[in-house]
Amino acid sequence: MRPVKVKDPVCGMTVESEKAPAKGTYQGQTVYFCSESCRKTYEARLKKP
Numbered sequence: 001m002r003p004v005k006v007k008d009p010v011c012g013m014t015v016e017s018e019k020a021p022a023k024g025t026y027q028g029q030t031v032y033f034c035s036e037s038c039r040k041t042y043e044a045r046l047k048k049p
Contacts, residue, residue: 010038
């Protein structure tokens with residue numbers, strides 16, 4: 001199976017889904033991040049009104 005390349009929604013970096021350093025599930029979708037820092041930034045943005 002070929003690796004799936006996905007875009008980090010915070011910084012825009014392309015990462016391979018299977019090797020992504022961090023991921024989360026939001027609204028039923030798996031979201032992949034290049035780092036734990038980007039994941040935390042994304043979660044903080046979701047919590048803002």
